[in-house]
Amino acid sequence: MKLNKNQDTHIVIVGLGLIGGSYAEALTRRGYTVSAVTRSQSSVDYALQRGFIAAGAAFPDPELLQKAELVVFSLYPHTLLQWLQANQHLLRPGALLTDVTGVKGSTVYAIQDMLRPDLEFIAAHPMAGKEVCGVQNADAAIFQNANYIITPTERNTPEAIATCRELGEELGFARISCLSPEEHDDMIGFVSQLTHCIAVSLMTCTECEHLVDYTGDSFRDLTRIAQINDEMWSELFLMNRDPLLHNMQRFIDEFERLKDLVAAGDREGMRQMMQLAAKRRKLFNRPGDKNQ
Amino acid sequence: MKLNKNQDTHIVIVGLGLIGGSYAEALTRRGYTVSAVTRSQSSVDYALQRGFIAAGAAFPDPELLQKAELVVFSLYPHTLLQWLQANQHLLRPGALLTDVTGVKGSTVYAIQDMLRPDLEFIAAHPMAGKEVCGVQNADAAIFQNANYIITPTERNTPEAIATCRELGEELGFARISCLSPEEHDDMIGFVSQLTHCIAVSLMTCTECEHLVDYTGDSFRDLTRIAQINDEMWSELFLMNRDPLLHNMQRFIDEFERLKDLVAAGDREGMRQMMQLAAKRRKLFNRPGDKNQ
Numbered sequence: 393m394k395l396n397k398n399q400d401t402h403i404v405i406v407g408l409g410l411i412g413g414s415y416a417e418a419l420t421r422r423g424y425t426v427s428a429v430t431r432s433q434s435s436v437d438y439a440l441q442r443g444f445i446a447a448g449a450a451f452p453d454p455e456l457l458q459k460a461e462l463v464v465f466s467l468y469p470h471t472l473l474q475w476l477q478a479n480q481h482l483l484r485p486g487a488l489l490t491d492v493t494g495v496k497g498s499t500v501y502a503i504q505d506m507l508r509p510d511l512e513f514i515a516a517h518p519m520a521g522k523e524v525c526g527v528q529n530a531d532a533a534i535f536q537n538a539n540y541i542i543t544p545t546e547r548n549t550p551e552a553i554a555t556c557r558e559l560g561e562e563l564g565f566a567r568i569s570c571l572s573p574e575e576h577d578d579m580i581g582f583v584s585q586l587t588h589c590i591a592v593s594l595m596t597c598t599e600c601e602h603l604v605d606y607t608g609d610s611f612r613d614l615t616r617i618a619q620i621n622d623e624m625w626s627e628l629f630l631m632n633r634d635p636l637l638h639n640m641q642r643f644i645d646e647f648e649r650l651k652d653l654v655a656a657g658d659r660e661g662m663r664q665m666m667q668l669a670a671k672r673r674k675l676f677n678r679p680g681d682k683n684q
Numbered sequence: 685m686k687l688n689k690n691q692d693t694h695i696v697i698v699g700l701g702l703i704g705g706s707y708a709e710a711l712t713r714r715g716y717t718v719s720a721v722t723r724s725q726s727s728v729d730y731a732l733q734r735g736f737i738a739a740g741a742a743f744p745d746p747e748l749l750q751k752a753e754l755v756v757f758s759l760y761p762h763t764l765l766q767w768l769q770a771n772q773h774l775l776r777p778g779a780l781l782t783d784v785t786g787v788k789g790s791t792v793y794a795i796q797d798m799l800r801p802d803l804e805f806i807a808a809h810p811m812a813g814k815e816v817c818g819v820q821n822a823d824a825a826i827f828q829n830a831n832y833i834i835t836p837t838e839r840n841t842p843e844a845i846a847t848c849r850e851l852g853e854e855l856g857f858a859r860i861s862c863l864s865p866e867e868h869d870d871m872i873g874f875v876s877q878l879t880h881c882i883a884v885s886l887m888t889c890t891e892c893e894h895l896v897d898y899t900g901d902s903f904r905d906l907t908r909i910a911q912i913n914d915e916m917w918s919e920l921f922l923m924n925r926d927p928l929l930h931n932m933q934r935f936i937d938e939f940e941r942l943k944d945l946v947a948a949g950d951r952e953g954m955r956q957m958m959q960l961a962a963k964r965r966k967l968f969n970r971p972g973d974k975n976q
Contacts (some may be wrong), residue, residue, distance in 0.1 A: 423970050465737055585900060587903050610883075616905060619965050619966065644939065651936075654929060663918050678904075
């Protein structure tokens with residue numbers, strides 16, 4: 393299939409949370425017919441009222457699912473597999489399925505293994521979010537400036553990869569790229585999960601409530617993501633355990649090395665490390681970033 | 685002394701870098717007569733041209749220093765002590781001296797010990813900055829929303845403390861508070877130096893240039909401060925070695941605890957830690973913060 397606004401492509405979002413709701417908003421704005429299937433009626437009502445969706449149901453409505461040529465799953469990883477086991481018989485033959493899950497190796501192959509042969513699942517990870525959840529916080533603007541990563545396997549068709557790329561473009565992502573599930577998981581273990589582990593540990597390593605009046609921006613910036621959805625992230629950590637542990641150890645080793653330099657008073661060693669960090673970090677700056 | 689715009693209080697800034705230049709800009713705007721003594725003539729020229737100062741010299745000009753009722757030192761810690769040893773005889777009797785140094789225990793007492801008895805030094809730390817340096821990047825706006833910390837000792841007079849507080853207000857700081865030099869150093873070892881150590885280690889623990897296309901905001905936010913002035917920060921780290929090492933160890937212990945929970949698959953333990961982190965971090969939010 394190809395996305396086609398004029399021929400009225402039907403898209404169903406399964407799971408109307410922060411990300412699912414933001415997909416719905418963005419795709420409706422782009423002219424698609426978007427409906428949603430989720431757990432709570434109040435999320436459906438909110439999305440209808442805001443005009444994010446044309447129709448919705450608080451159960452896996454066969455009528456909506458039968459119409460959908462594209463289904464986007466915005467669910468917790470374990471729920472996604474359960475949902476498909478229970479409901480894949482309701483999906484339209486030939487439908488393309490995609491997701492927004494933050495871990496890939498432990499999900500993609502299992503899903504592709506159990507899927508009806510007339511359906512195709514192409515995994516993707518929109519690297520965008522907020523420190524709040526729920527459709528009430530949905531906002532299509534979070535995709536601007538963000539990265540969209542497609543993680544195809546050998547079982548995916550070139551057509552599905554192309555449609556998934558088109559979806560990322562329609563959502564407004566700044567950069568769209570492809571990685572293998574394994575490359576994705578190692579990368580995410582480093583840039584996303586490790587950083588959340590650091591932020592959490594920084595907030596819990598000492599009683600720090602009294603420091604509110606003394607902090608500068610550095611501490612706030614490093615701990616912003618400690619406002620974490622513990623249900624989701626504990627699941628993501630465990631589903632990506634080996635790459636995460638590997639990256640945690642890599643960070644500990646380097647942090648211990650810096651600590652040894654400080655303890656030894658090795659100013660030249662510290663400066664070399666700082667210079668490398670500063671040089672590398674400049675590559676990550678974007679136009680308009682704070683303090684550039 | 686009290687700051688008095690109408691009676692034309694003369695202020696000299698010693699060291700026209702990012703912070704010194706921003707002080708000059710802010711205080712000139714508030715109506716004071718501000719001049720500067722610094723190392724480079726090009727910094728003097730820039731500040732004159734931008735109207736940050738009324739006069740300036742690229743040497744410790746006796747004429748400017750004799751006029752100053754308030755002297756603000758915006759120098760690297762070791763340079764501050766050297767400057768005073770060489771030039772304190774040039775200062776106006778009764779002048780009040782203050783600074784912007786990021787470490788206190790290792791500087792304040794030494795300065796107060798060697799100072800002429802007719803001068804008073806009251807230490808302060810403006811917790812504001814940028815990832816760039818030099819008067820060319822000066823910007824009085826960096827003090828808004830920021831914290832200003834005064835670290836008096838037993839040798840300071842109530843009048844000097846009050847004037848220093850008034851200075852913080854005139855500069856536009858959001859919160860002004862007093863800490864002992866020791867409390868300051870432990871706090872700064874945690875909220876500022878530890879966070880810089882984390883950002884640096886995160887940038888250097890693995891070759892990560894290829895990750896530019898895949899990172900979300902978390903990694904960018906956690907590493908922004910890795911764009912570090914290695915000359916200044918290596919000096920600050922070494923002058924605050926014990927509190928910094930203590931805080932580094934505290935962080936390592938907690939991070940290792942989280943790693944053990946991940947390795948053991950202890951989801952409940954991870955969730956408890958995340959919940960505490962999220963609850964604590966909410967206290968640090970400010971109106972208008974990103975993603976609140």
